[in-house]
Amino acid sequence: xxxxxxPSEVTAVEGAIVQINCTYQTxxxxxxxxxxxxxxxxxxxxxxxxxxxxxxxGRFSSFLSRSDSYGYLLLQELQMKDSASYFCAPRQLTxxxxxxxxxxx
Amino acid sequence: DAGVIQSPRHxxxxxxxxxxxxxxxxxxxxxxxxxxxxxxxxxxxxIYFNNNVPIDDSGMPEDRFSAKMPNASFSTLKIQPSEPxxxxxxxxxxxxxxxxxxxxxxxxxxxxx
Numbered sequence: 001x002x003x004x005x006x007p008s009e010v011t012a013v014e015g016a017i018v019q020i021n022c023t024y025q026t027x028x029x030x031x032x033x034x035x036x037x038x039x040x041x042x043x044x045x046x047x048x049x050x051x052x053x054x055x056x057x058g059r060f061s062s063f064l065s066r067s068d069s070y071g072y073l074l075l076q077e078l079q080m081k082d083s084a085s086y087f088c089a090p091r092q093l094t095x096x097x098x099x100x101x102x103x104x105x
Numbered sequence: 106d107a108g109v110i111q112s113p114r115h116x117x118x119x120x121x122x123x124x125x126x127x128x129x130x131x132x133x134x135x136x137x138x139x140x141x142x143x144x145x146x147x148x149x150x151x152i153y154f155n156n157n158v159p160i161d162d163s164g165m166p167e168d169r170f171s172a173k174m175p176n177a178s179f180s181t182l183k184i185q186p187s188e189p190x191x192x193x194x195x196x197x198x199x200x201x202x203x204x205x206x207x208x209x210x211x212x213x214x215x216x217x218x
Contacts, residue, residue: 030203033205033207035207042212043198043209045208048206050205095149096147
């Protein structure tokens with residue numbers, strides 16, 4: 001079958017580092033994408049991992065291990081504006097309910 | 106580029122009425138996706154097109170839902186007849202390279218009374 005798991009909520013303080021994990025099970029896999037969605041807004045693309053390893057884009061990094069069917073999004077130097085929902089999306093799967101990140105002052 | 110354009114932004118209708126949502130993808134994007142988002146079910150892929158051809162409609166909930174893409178710059182999602190459980194935000198997205206990097210429209214908030 002197919003499944004997708006992320007924590008429903010994560011809370012951290014401004015300036016901290018937070019990691020949002022994603023595990024998946026799918027019959028076909030072509031890479032892992034991450035999206036950010038602020039309340040009332042549309043999802044916006046953050047990153048994509050086609051191969052194993054770490055991809056860095058500014059304060060955000062994304063990691064993939066295909067053998068473990070696992071990935072994570074790492075957010076550094078958290079800012080208040082990072083408070084949002086974060087979705088991992090293995091190709092061919094729904095985005096699910098995502099992880100609600102709350103950044104506290 | 107104006108990005109993905111969706112209309113209307115808000116729609117309130119009564120149960121049993123027909124609803125048509127519209128989407129204009131980013132020019133040059135060959136893929137178009139329709140999603141539905143609710144608190145209970147999260148963000149669900151309904152259907153996607155490649156070069157105006159439906160590729161995967163397995164997410165379309167039932168026969169009341171239909172989607173068309175008559176040309177590269179326009180798509181519709183129709184619900185007939187609508188039901189209260191169809192109330193959700195419907196997003197359209199487009200991309201150049203399949204599902205990996207999608208650009209979402211602002212969404213249509215549908216309320217069925």
